[in-house]
Amino acid sequence: MINVRTRKLAGNAHGVTKYPKLFAMPALLIYSVFFVLPILAGFYYSFTNWSMFSDEIKFIGLKQFAEVLKNPELAIATKNTVVFTVVSAVVKNILAFSLAIALTSGIRSKNVLRAVFYAPAILNIVATGLIFQAILNPSTGFLNLTLRKIGLDSLALGWIADPKLSIYSAVIMEVWRATGISMSIYVAGIQSIPRDCLEAATIDGANAIQKFFRVTLPLCMQSITINFMLTIIYGLRMFTIIFFLTKGGPGNSSEVIMTLAYKYMCAGFNGYSSAFNMLLVVAIILISIPLLIMLTKKEVEY
Secondary structure: OHHHHHHHHHHHHHHHHHHHHHHHHHHHHHHHHHHHHHHHHHHHHOOEOOOOOOOOOOEOOOHHHHHHHHOHHHHHHHHHHHHHHHHHHHHHHHHHHHHHHHOOOOOOOHHHHHHHHHHHHHOOHHHHHHHHHHHHOOOOOHHHHHHHHOOOHHHOOOOOOOOOOHHHHHHHHHHHHHHHHHHHHHHHHHHOOOHHHHHHHHHOOOOHHHHHHHHHHHHOHHHHHHHHHHHHHHHHOOOHHHHHHOOOOOOOOOOOHHHHHHHHHHOOOHHHHHHHHHHHHHHHHHHHHHHHHHHHHOOOOO
């Protein structure tokens, strides 16, 4: 009798352990079809001469990447990608951390303000691009019209029409759109700091600045790691903001690697475009792994 009951319990337990696997299967299937397979296909086609101008796809190996590296547009796109990534990551994290500090203090309306600062992140990226085009247009944009009306004509710049400013205009749009995401991660990190640590620092006579640098900042390193990794990776593979705001222009002054790959894909050079994407994947891996190791070493356990 005991053996029968034990077998039933074991059978039920075995059935229960199957449920998580069964629930995970649809997600894994979708992930494989729409993420893993395209990556593998892109990796293969990056070594071929696949284009709309030929019916035959030939494997040409590293010759494809040699041609890509010789492309003079790659240097400009790489420079713009680095500028966009570094500037947006630094500004977003500094601004987000400052907002998180302010919105975890005793401000009465902090919950409302958190929602306000996070709100741009939920807007459609196309709508955001149209909004910033309307704001930053040199001739009819709200910003320049306002500056001219109040007599500050010298500050009415060419924002998205000036080759020297177009990439930084995209940075402004990205900072406005995504700072709230980083802020929410920092708020969670600050709120998870044990009160005992801050109280002990107060008892020891530490002022606000000392508590920030000796307690808050070190204990938020996990949040800093997450945010910097997300902003760096997102910046390196940026496409949507550049495309909807400047389309890589004027000329190629705001061209980034992803928009350059898109341009060649639309021109029919599919294998050539895939090679740009594969180079970007390699660059992301080579940058993100050392950065992750460096930031992780600075994390403090509590």
